[in-house]
Amino acid sequence: MTAIDLAAAGTGQAAPKEPLRRQRRLSVERIAQWAFLAPAVIYIGLFFGYPIVKNVVMSFQDYTTKTFFTGEAPWVGFANYVSVIKNSLFSTTLINTGLFTVGSIVGQFVIGMALALFFKRRFPLSGVLRSLLLLPWLLPLIASSAVWKWILDQDSGILNQALLFLHVTPAAIPWLSSPNVALISVILVNIWLGIPFNATILYGGLQGIPEEQYEAAALDGATGWKAFRYVTWPNLRPVVSVVLVLGVVYTLKVLDIILGLTGGGPANATQTLATNSYQQSFVVFSFGTGAAISNILIVISLVFTVVYLRLNRRAIDE
Amino acid sequence: MKQTKTRQLPYTVLGIVFLAIMLFPVYWMVNTSLQSGPAAVNATLIPLHPTFVAYQQAISEQLGNMGTSLAVAVGTVIFTLLVATPAAYALAKFRLRWVGLVMLALLISQMIPGIVIANALYTAYNDLGLLNSIPGLILADATTSIPFAILILRAFMESIPPSLVEAARVDGAGHWRAFWSIVVPVSRNSIITAGLFSFLFAWSDFVFAVTLTTSATVRPVTLGIYTYLTANIQSWAPVMATAALASIPAIIFLVFAQRYIAAGALGGAVK
Incomplete structure (x- = not known):
């Protein structure tokens, strides 16, 4: 989602002299194009990005079955x-x-x-x-x-x-x-x-x-x-x-x-x-x-x- | 002509011998599954008295699990194609920023071991109530199929002539109309390839089955086989019958959709 915003914002800033209508049409076009990619990008973020980050975080925690009940996973460093x-x-x-x-x-x-x-x-x-x-x-x-x-x-x-x-x-x-x-x-x-x-x-x-x-x-x-x-x-x-x-x-x-x-x-x-x-x-x-x-x-x-x-x-x- | 054929005969014979060695385990699986003495310890080389007793037992014990696997596999195909097909088109045809970055993420994602994803997903699924659920398995299994499908589909869609889509665009069709009415039909073959492999990936999945299910309510057939293997096996016939039943999709695809399977085998690795 942020990628779409950024892309739209980027085009808006890059062409300040362009007529407003063309500019708007361009960003609508960009959003339409990003919509094709958005589900895949979100999925990759949730199912690859998140697990990798979570794994790194977990590796510095004392994360056991107890964590599921107490919600506590104390930091243990290395x-x-x-x-x-x-x-x-x-x-x-x-x-x-x-x-x-x-x-x-x-x-x-x-x-x-x-x-x-x-x-x-x-x-x-x-x-x-x-x-x-x-x-x-x-x-x-x-x-x-x-x-x-x-x-x-x-x-x-x-x-x-x-x-x-x-x-x-x-x-x-x-x-x-x-x-x-x-x-x-x-x-x-x-x-x-x-x-x-x-x-x-x-x-x-x-x-x-x-x-x-x-x-x-x-x-x-x-x-x-x-x-x-x-x-x-x-x-x-x-x-x-x-x-x-x-x-x-x-x-x-x-x-x-x-x-x-x-x-x-x-x-x-x-x-x-x-x-x-x-x-x-x-x-x-x-x-x-x-x-x-x-x-x-x-x-x-x-x-x-x-x-x-x-x-x-x-x-x-x- | 006739002479070259006879000269090539030794190669055919040798090829059959190689194939027989490679496929012997598959033969042995089917052979054992058709023999069901009380112990079935000493299987004969060919099923002299074929019986389907083992299949009856396998079906009575594993039918529910096979249903689960089928639901997960079909769900994964639908989800994968819905996510991957538009994405592949965008990556192939639109001049967007970060396309390189998305491609890099896709290539790296294929290298991430499933156990890493399972490790993190287990805790997240536990909070979200997705453990022991078919949607949970579909989402997890798609980690294998979505990157693969995007790469396969993109490789094909790059070859679609731009004029084809532009003609529709000039006629006033939006990106989605052009996508549905032109790109999807033209890409039919590679979509079938991506779908077949998504099915096989999900149907064969073991890593997510063994980590993200904890009860017998939602249990894919791969886990059913694993449960046999971890116990003390008294008779191999039902185990082999289950393995044979679990192999049916692969065999059907190889025989009836060989063209698509061969395309996927090549495209997935090189592109």
């Missing part, structure tokens, strides 16, 4: 942050978040890229197969988590049954119940989820590379791996950056998969910043601590967002 960082769990969640993100991104990207290159050669049914590949990406994450929890079940899951049948492993692997294996399992499931997205975007990028460049490179003797190295990769760089940065930002906030598969366990082996923030706020009901953790998560996300925006701008400029 006490929430100190207690979060001093907690031995913090380094665990930070390392887990890093491993989960890097592992997921590397796996998704490499396999996604391989599939994108594979589908670039058009062959019978390639279009149908490529679009069906999107399915894992479209399913509700919690439904996928349920299926994977069943597949990875230690005693009767199909994966262990198959591995035992083929004598790949002498004993059933505790995919989700061993602290040593659980994080790897969760990463593998997240890779599976991310492959369609990576493959689709990279495939789109590959389509944008002019065929003449490959023909010219082939004349110079660059085929196969060399063509990828000298033609595909340089052309694909902007798309690759966007895919990687978006992948990092999306992976940092993953909650469904981890809560569905392991609930952050066993023994916090799969606890990340996002799940820990959830746990603090909605299991322990210590909203101040939860807010402090999620603010740390926001800062990390924002670093990557800035990288993304700079890449995006460069991509637009080019």
